[in-house]
Amino acid sequence: GAGVSQTPSNKVTEKGKYVELRCDPISGHTALYWYRQSLGQGPEFLIYFQGTGAADDSGLPNDRFFAVRPEGSVSTLKIQRTERGDSAVYLCASSFPGGTQYFGPGTRLTVL
Amino acid sequence: QQQVKQSPQSLIVQKGGISIINCAYENTAFDYFPWYQQFPGKGPALLIAIRPDVSEKKEGRFTISFNKSAKQFSLHIMDSQPGDSATYFCAASKGETSGSRLTFGEGTQLTVNP
Numbered sequence: 001g002a003g004v005s006q007t008p009s010n011k012v013t014e015k016g017k018y019v020e021l022r023c024d025p026i027s028g029h030t031a032l033y034w035y036r037q038s039l040g041q042g043p044e045f046l047i048y049f050q051g052t053g054a055a056d057d058s059g060l061p062n063d064r065f066f067a068v069r070p071e072g073s074v075s076t077l078k079i080q081r082t083e084r085g086d087s088a089v090y091l092c093a094s095s096f097p098g099g100t101q102y103f104g105p106g107t108r109l110t111v112l
Numbered sequence: 113q114q115q116v117k118q119s120p121q122s123l124i125v126q127k128g129g130i131s132i133i134n135c136a137y138e139n140t141a142f143d144y145f146p147w148y149q150q151f152p153g154k155g156p157a158l159l160i161a162i163r164p165d166v167s168e169k170k171e172g173r174f175t176i177s178f179n180k181s182a183k184q185f186s187l188h189i190m191d192s193q194p195g196d197s198a199t200y201f202c203a204a205s206k207g208e209t210s211g212s213r214l215t216f217g218e219g220t221q222l223t224v225n226p
Contacts, residue, residue, distance in 0.1 A: 033214075045213040103155030103157065
């Protein structure tokens with residue numbers, strides 16, 4: 001009965017570095033979402049997976065951001081050449097198709 | 113473009129009082145309106161949700177009121193408790209079908225004083 005888990009819980013990196021953020025969805029959930037939450041703001045949609053494919057990546061801010069879900073379960077959000085403006089909490093959510101989205105605790109990314 | 117606007121930004125209520133948070137949306141294609149509760153260091157958790165075919169939904173102390181013509185909806189927390197102190201987000205999506213990305217409001221930080 002585990003919920004959505006995300007690792008690491010905190011990540012500090014330097015400007016220009018590459019980072020990977022991992023999301024383990026609830027078992028059986030085929031839909032997976034990534035959101036980004038800046039301080040004092042609501043989460044903003046980044047990308048949605050149905051199974052292995054990215055069904056909607058219209059929220060990715062630029063081509064430095066990329067996400068994969070190769071086996072339809074775990075997903076990795078990848079950020080190249082990080083910038084200070086990328087600092088935020090990155091949230092992952094999963095659901096059954098059309099179901100309630102359950103969120104993980106997030107990864108707090110700090111770019112120095 | 114902010115598609116879901118939420119107010120107030122912060123709210124202080126005495127224990128036992130009523131907390132009211134309001135949201136307005138622009139996109140008439142939205143047809144699913146959830147409210148999420150978020151505690152510090154945690155992800156948002158679904159509190160209650162409504163579809164536009166009803167004007168009100170109640171679950172325990174939490175009630176959503178929905179006004180389709182005004183494109184507004186609100187969350188009422190009755191008998192507010194200190195444990196309700198959290199950040200509340202309204203959200204909207206285009207149906208509870210596959211790919212229903214959520215558009216969130218800016219959030220309301222609720223403090224319930226004992």
